[in-house]
Amino acid sequence: MDERPCPDRLLAAAGTALTGSLNQRRILRTVVELVVAEVADAAVAVGPGDGQQVDCARLAHGGRAATFQAYRTDLDAVPGLAQVCGGLDPPFGQSVPAATTPAWLWPPEFRPAGELVLVAMPLAVGVGAALILARGPGRPPFRDEERAMLRTFGVQAGQALTAAALYREQGEAMAVLKAELLPLPLPEIQGVEVAGAVRPAEEGLRIGGDFFDVFPPAGDPARSVVVLGDVTGKGAPAAVLTGKVRQSLRALQLVEQRPTELLRVLNDALLQSGDGDGHRFVTMVVGAMRPSGHNSAPLELTLATGGHPPPLVLRSDGTVTEVAVAGALIGVTKNLRMRPATVELAPGEMCLLYSDGLTEARGGPAERxxxxxxxxxxxxxxxxxxxxxxxxxxxxQLSSEWVGEGEHDDVALLVIRALPVGAPA
Structure with missing residues (x-):
């Protein structure tokens, strides 16, 4: 058994084993498996915690696999452990008396003897992790060259844990961003039925530059605002600008419901903030819905666009017409010219707002x-x-069948359907 420790093999194996995962718990397991295979009789890896709970991976020589457990414990139970997990580096080769360690620290089948070695696994994100190594009764103590090698190994393990921590933080940040960009629950509006959907280009990311919003009556108690827009680009950069535009519109529509004025104010805001620089811009259609006052066509919809495809109207006889609206891109030029239009919808008739990702999607028999x-x-x-x-x-469904397995741009759809007078939303 005395011939088993081999420090040189430990560093050679760590180079590939520790870079194969971005999962913190899997890295902690790998750490204890490596050191028990080459240097120690037992090891405990204590990962960075949240101040109340720490992750521990444990393994003793002869064990089948590392066990993992999250503990709510006092790190001061092991001398120096709290300092290391707080991001401080222990003195070189710091030893810990085996008798001072709590029972929960070690696998049930193992009891340490002699001096333990506490190794820092420093992270570059302000916290640290620790590795505690032990040898059993009758085994020689850790040599100075082994302690020096373990210090190097701790740095390698800390780098792997840092990458995992940054990956986790990136995922958490993306989750927050995605939650902000998801369409808000559609409100119930008297006499109107609305439904929408967004399909981002990057399915794994699930966010993009297309969006829609439906706002209930605010400043004008009889008028509701609908918005569908398309920000240039894809993925996270487009999503960030999308979030800014949506937040601006949520605030603006509280004091202004006229579509042309909403687009003008948003255009000025983008130009002043620098978000609209000629390379990053928004196309958008804004609509204001209000009761028309007569039963034959109870819903009046005033629409204005900024560089966006004109909405389509489905009439009760099945014909589809294009709304005669036009307007310049939002965030490109200060002198924004628009040609709004007003349409009336009879019960059952609907208006479709959509982004050009729908019509420009390539597919079909030739896939082009x-x-x-x-x-x-x-x-x-x-x-x-x-x-x-x-x-x-x-x-x-029809557009997805057309595209098949091919790539597509972000797609947003919003359908506004008129209901009979007095019908619930």
Missing amino acids: QQYGDRRLRQALGSCRGMPAGATVDRLQ
């Missing part, structure tokens, strides 16, 4: 042809008599 305006109109026409939610589902 765009879905196009004609197919979209045919697809919308086939939704006559459907509820708003079913219409969104059908349009998504």
Whole structure:
């Protein structure tokens, strides 16, 4: 057994073993497996905790696999452990009397003897982790060259744990960003049925530059605001600008519900903040909904666009028409010119707001042809008599079938359907 420790093999194995994972618990297991295989009779790796709980991986020589457990414990129970887990480096080769360690620290089948070695695994994110190594009764103490090697090994392990911590932080930050960019729950608005969906280009990221929002009546008690937009780019950069635009609109619509004015104020805000620089811009359609006052066409919808595809209207006879609106890109030029339009919807009729990722999606038999305006109109026409939610589902299904396994841009859809006077949302 005296011939088993081999420090040189430990550093050679650590180079590849510790870089194979970005999971903190898996790294802690790997750490104890490496040192028990080459240097120690037992080892405990204590990961960075949250101040109340620490992660511990334990293994004794002869054990089948490292066990893992999260403890709510006092780190001061092991001399020097609290300082190391707080990011401080212990004195070189610091030893800990085996008798001072608590019973929970070691695997049940192992009891340490003599002096233990406490090794720091420093992280570059302000905290630290620790490795405690022990040898059993009758075994020689750790030599100075072994302690020096373990210090180097601790630095390697700390680098792997740092990468795992940064990866976790990135994931947490992305989760917060995704939550901010998810469409808000659609409000219930008297006389209107609304449904929408967003399909990002990067399915793994689940965020993108297309968005929609529906705001209930605010400043004008009879008028609700709907928005659908498309920010240039894909992935996280587009998502950040999307978040800024949506937050701005949420505030603006509280005091202004006219679509043209909302677009003008947003355009000025983007230009002044530097977010609109000619290379990063937004296309958008904004609509204001209000009761028309007569039963034959109870919903009046005023629309304005900024460089966005014109909305489509599905009439009760199945015909599909394009709303005659036009406008310049948002965030490019100060003199924003727009041509708004107002349409009235009879009960069952609907208006579709969509992003160009839908019509520009390539697929079909040759996998290179765009879905196009004609197919979209045919697809919308086939939704006559459907509820708003079913219409969104059908349009998504047809476009997905067209694209198949190919790549696509971000896609956003919003359907506004008029209900009979007095009907609930």
